[in-house]
Amino acid sequence: MTHPAMKETREVLVLIGSPREKGKSARLGTAVTKRLREHGLKVTFFELSKYPVAACTGCGACNVSGQCCIMGDSWGVLSKHMESCDAFLLVAPVYFAGPTGWLKAALDRCQMYWSRKYLLKEGVPSKRPAHLAVIGEGGDPFGTAPLETICTSALNCANLRITPERTHRFIGVDIEETRVDELTRAVLASVANGEDA
Numbered sequence: 001m002t003h004p005a006m007k008e009t010r011e012v013l014v015l016i017g018s019p020r021e022k023g024k025s026a027r028l029g030t031a032v033t034k035r036l037r038e039h040g041l042k043v044t045f046f047e048l049s050k051y052p053v054a055a056c057t058g059c060g061a062c063n064v065s066g067q068c069c070i071m072g073d074s075w076g077v078l079s080k081h082m083e084s085c086d087a088f089l090l091v092a093p094v095y096f097a098g099p100t101g102w103l104k105a106a107l108d109r110c111q112m113y114w115s116r117k118y119l120l121k122e123g124v125p126s127k128r129p130a131h132l133a134v135i136g137e138g139g140d141p142f143g144t145a146p147l148e149t150i151c152t153s154a155l156n157c158a159n160l161r162i163t164p165e166r167t168h169r170f171i172g173v174d175i176e177e178t179r180v181d182e183l184t185r186a187v188l189a190s191v192a193n194g195e196d197a
């Protein structure tokens with residue numbers, strides 16, 4: 001396996017957690033992806049609406065194998081990109097203060113990384129920076145903290161680390177060029193700086 005520092009082209013994974021192919025999340029993710037590619041990065045643009053992931057059944061098989069036993073969906077491809085990327089951007093719509101069902105299903109499949117990290121103590125990917133873009137209409141009194149905590153908790157098992165500084169809220173606003181540029185710059189900085197051990 002190539003050490004991340006030896007890679008010629010840095011990789012970013014952009015994951016879209018909306019079931020809508022033409023929603024705000026897809027628009028923001030597409031715009032950031034275009035800009036990152038213009039900077040020479042290899043970007044994988046992964047939409048759960050096109051490649052859905054089945055929900056974890058809590059069978060416990062990964063406690064022994066470190067692998068997910070559900071076959072035949074897109075988790076195999078998505079998890080490989082989650083392991084190989086140098087930085088990660090999750091664009092997540094807020095549904096009743098939490099994630100969409102589509103995204104929650106994918107996040108729960110990180111249980112295999114939890115098993116590797118905390119039970120098996122092997123096969124854990126290296127620590128990398130992760131950004132979370134929160135998309136919402138606003139007006140809901142319960143905020144976005146549950147969504148942010150769920151995403152941070154699940155991705156931390158894969159050593160993809162969301163921090164408060166890497167959490168970007170787009171609530172009740174249009175996806176404007178300036179915000180797209182800001183988010184792009186933040187991801188570029190993460191690619192350049194990596195993540196502290």
Ligand SMILES: Cc1cc2nc3c(=O)[nH]c(=O)nc-3n(C[C@H](O)[C@H](O)[C@H](O)COP(=O)(O)O)c2cc1C
Nearest residue numbers: 018020023024025093094095096097136137138140
């Ligand atoms: C079931 C459901 C629940 C939602 N709950 C919230 C919410 O709690 N807070 C909020 O700001 N927006 C909420 N929204 C609005 C969506 O976050 C908003 O439409 C967003 O643009 C959806 O992302 P997308 O355009 O990428 O599909 C909700 C929408 C749906 C369909």
